């Protein structure tokens with residue numbers, strides 16, 4: 001029923017121009033506008049000039065101490081705070097917008113993301129639920145991803161902080177399917193016996209964390225051996241599942257990686273879907289890095305089987321370049337999410353009309369009630385650029401990874417430690433005069449030198465016990481010249497640190 005117009009005319013409202021009484025809003029909106037414009041200039045300068053500075057630099061003890069102030073009881077001029085951030089914080093950030101940031105898997109961020117985040121901040125929307133446009137935007141982007149991955153109409157999900165949280169939500173839904181909604185009331189007793197989750201030994205640590213958090217225990221995660229390409233060994237998987245079945249352990253889920261964190265290996269998702277299907281269990285895909293590769297037509301066939309997943313966890317802040325933080329979980333049977341998380345207390349009651357309408361609410365599909373407006377940056381980026389531009393960017397980063405692999409393979413002082421499925425290249429500086437332990441030290445030193453000089457920021461990992469320099473090309477700003485500069489720097493630093501190792505070894509021998 002509409003509100004009678006006599007009521008809207010009769011209700012007296014305070015003057016819109018009245019000054020903010022709390023003092024927390026600006027006394028002078030024009031001065032605030034100028035300060036915000038200054039902040040925008042600083043943000044644009046930071047981004048536009050990012051390649052000119054070091055990738056990373058250490059904070060001096062004085063700069064660190066300057067940030068560690070006690071809780072202030074009185075305020076500071078916001079213009080002074082903006083200046084403090086410009087000079088004391090921004091130069092010391094992680095550096096992932098820089099074209100030579102190669103560490104872990106960090107996206108570079110998008111210029112358009114600043115626009116979306118600024119406007120989202122102005123709205124300050126809570127997307128736990130209710131009837132408003134921001135919720136409609138999150139529904140839209142969730143549907144876009146569902147369609148991108150080829151999941152059916154009844155699939156749904158929500159945006160979360162990242163794949164770690166997405167994995168918790170997905171496995172909670174899997175737990176509900178196995179144990180029924182009774183699990184919510186009775187806990188794990190409703191599962192009536194031990195269960196197992198199958199994933200390759202290369203699976204991300206967030207799976208173990210999720211198993212711990214859901215009360216299943218880390219021991220429930222079976223680390224299935226991998227083949228020479230670091231992909232899950234399907235025969236070993238079947239053997240493990242058979243042994244567990246014989247021992248009365250029920251399969252909760254088979255988990256495939258669409259890009260492992262160490263080497264970017266893409267598991268045989270179709271084979272894993274078959275395995276899950278024949279065992280009658282859940283098939284989950286950790287697509288943190290690679291699932292969005294569906295936008296790259298040349299890569300998409302590698303993800304065959306993704307469309308058969310019961311759940312997919314993936315990130316928009318990695319290969320898709322969107323600002324932190326933004327992950328997503330999709331579940332084939334969205335009803336399982338509401339079975340798992342749906343329950344609203346009296347203070348969250350819905351309504352037929354007004355702001356409290358808008359069922360279903362996102363808080364019924366995940367553990368969080370208050371939720372920010374991440375969806376706007378996803379919506380903005382995909383509307384601004386379209387999937388084809390992202391697909392071209394992904395193809396470009398894959399070409400750069402192939403270029404790096406070639407450069408490594410061409411040099412006697414570098415060896416590659418894994419095949420390149422995605423955009424991650426694992427390599428090692430080598431010298432015939434040094435043993436593996438010495439080479440570990442040299443390669444560790446090379447990476448620390450690269451960070452401290454600000455030249456580049458790869459990370460490290462261990463493959464077959466050996467320390468690898470791990471180069472993840474997950475930044476849309478990286479150019480071939482950046483890759484070439486990295487190779488030259490690794491070569492030069494390797495010679496330097498390798499010499500030091502040999503001198504040290506000679507001195508130890510002589511001593």
Ligand SMILES: *Cc1c(COP(=O)(O)O)cnc(C)c1O
Nearest residue numbers: 162163164204206260261288315
């Ligand atoms: C990064 C990553 C995760 C964890 O995702 P977050 O967004 O950091 O929570 C899980 N799996 C893989 C393969 C990853 O690369």
